[in-house]
Amino acid sequence: MNNEAVFKFRSISENEAFARMVVASFIAPYDPTIGELTDLKTVVSEAVTNAIIHGYDGKNDQWVYMTLLMEENVLTIEVRDEGIGMSDIEEAMQPLYTTKPEMERSGMGFTIMEHFMDAVEVTSVSTQGTTIRMSKHLASVQAECH
């Protein structure tokens, strides 16, 4: 069963939990393992947190966009903001790298996304925003016969 859902929500930190619940609900019909569920909630939490604290620098009246796509047995998650963007994506994705050490950011967000997903792709344009697109093959989902 293929499916797609699109959401937009305000850049408030309460919506980190909301986004996790959304992805958990979206994949519930596919009967994921507990491990898959935890991994997906974690990567969504990381991506949405990035949009809120880095993309929008804590401004809480902006929009975060999330698209969930299930095609065959591959889940693709896209989280997008229209915030400040990143000047050096490669540097930002290094383990332990953070621009906000004073906020006790661990700098592990992208490392976690790359570890828990099969593929992570980041595009960013300075002053226009950042898009994180990541996908994972769900072992528990049976591909439909054609």
Added chain:
Amino acid sequence: MAFTVQAEIKKNVLLLRMQGELDHHATEKIREELLNLMEEHDITHLVLNLEELEFMDSSGLGLMLGRYKHLQKKNGSMIICAISEPVKRLFEMSGLFRIMIIESSEDQALMRLGVA
């Protein structure tokens, strides 16, 4: 599920029993209170009981690493106990298991610090 934490002080040991989901939103809410509590009671050791912590992301890692570094300067220690399966995955991948002391139960952790 929202995040709640229950604190107990035994001499210079602060025991925190965490419940629910520890994300950026939750860490922002508790960080200052936690710092004040540790300051006021001159805490040198921290025990985190994670039995009922259902979820944690890199924001939680940041909070824990922050306290760990702070306690190290005071020659203190940080003990994690009763870790739940979902949180264990994050600890494994981030390498936190290598630097923090892990005990199977709260009693074990408190015994190790001599305040059981």
